[in-house]
Amino acid sequence: MQEIQTGIAEKLRLAGLRPTRQRLALAELLFGGGDRHVSAESLHREAEAARIPVSLATVYNTLNQFTAAGLLREVAIEGDRTFFDTNTSNHFHYFLEEAGGLVDIGTEELEIKGLPSLPKGMEVDRIDVIVRLRKAGSGRA
Amino acid sequence: MQEIQTGIAEKLRLAGLRPTRQRLALAELLFGGGDRHVSAESLHREAEAARIPVSLATVYNTLNQFTAAGLLREVAIEGDRTFFDTNTSNHFHYFLEEAGGLVDIGTEELEIKGLPSLPKGMEVDRIDVIVRLRKAGSGRA
DNA sequence: TTACATGCAAACTGTTTGCAAATAT
DNA sequence: ATATTTGCAAACAGTTTGCATGTAA
DSSP: OOOOSTHHHHHHHHTTOOOOHHHHHHHHHHHSSSOOEEOHHHHHHHHHHTTOOOOHHHHHHHHHHHHHTTSSEEEOOSSSOOEEESOOSSOEEEEETTTTEEEEEOGGGOEEEOOOOOOTTEEEEEEEEEEEEEETTSOOO | OHHHHHHHHHHHHHTTOOOOHHHHHHHHHHHSSSOOEEOHHHHHHHHHHTTOOOOHHHHHHHHHHHHHTTSSEEEOOSSSOOEEESOOSSOEEEEETTTTEEEEEOGGGOEEEOOOOOOTTEEEEEEEEEEEEEETTSOOO
């Protein structure tokens, strides 16, 4: 674990990003608590609710910048919106199909084995695992 | 050829879809050979190249209908386009980051263990695994 | 002061949809 | 004959971008 609030401006600086009002506020929302999964829309709504004036475009830009800087991770979910995860370490997800929500699965709990030999000249960048859950009894296709 | 087409028409009928010219042609492209990964755009281009007149809207509709009918499977890749896989059985994917391509990993080769207890009232619908590959030596972030 | 960040609106991309014409049964 | 499907273009949603204004260093 690292330092918490004071570290945010520093964190941005280290990432080569000026700690502006908007970025600080968004970073606070994102990294102030525990691990989070957000979309641009959801974060924007949250900012509005917190009386932080930020345009949606800036939220998009900020999320992309944070991702490029390694502060966030993009989660591949099919469908329209893009999700960002504040937990950038290696871990996997439950995806709640009805609700559309994401929940972390701790890395240590899940293990992948038997990865066959890779196409030559290739190496693993990372592995995304999404366990899709549905209400028990919704039956199968 | 008649052989194949007849089987495909049957397949569509069983799925509750009228075997129209366009659907037959697209189904032929999709299911005529081995397993395939397509996007609406790529399939549309392929159809044009094969002198099959189909509008892009119909390609979209058809892919969605085939997916709803269980003939295709949607693959979750972050980014703009949606991919469809003709292999609907349980299996996983390599994603070639530079090229943007998908390659199957046979199920039996890969194994997931240690799935923790699920949130109550939930059951696993399916598990998506995407092993992201990059050119060896592209270094890490 | 000066380069960078923000906000707005317009632009863009992939995808969906309304409706008239065409087609399958 | 009748319900479905097609194609086109317009509509849409999410996201990106150009440019004038504001702000951090």
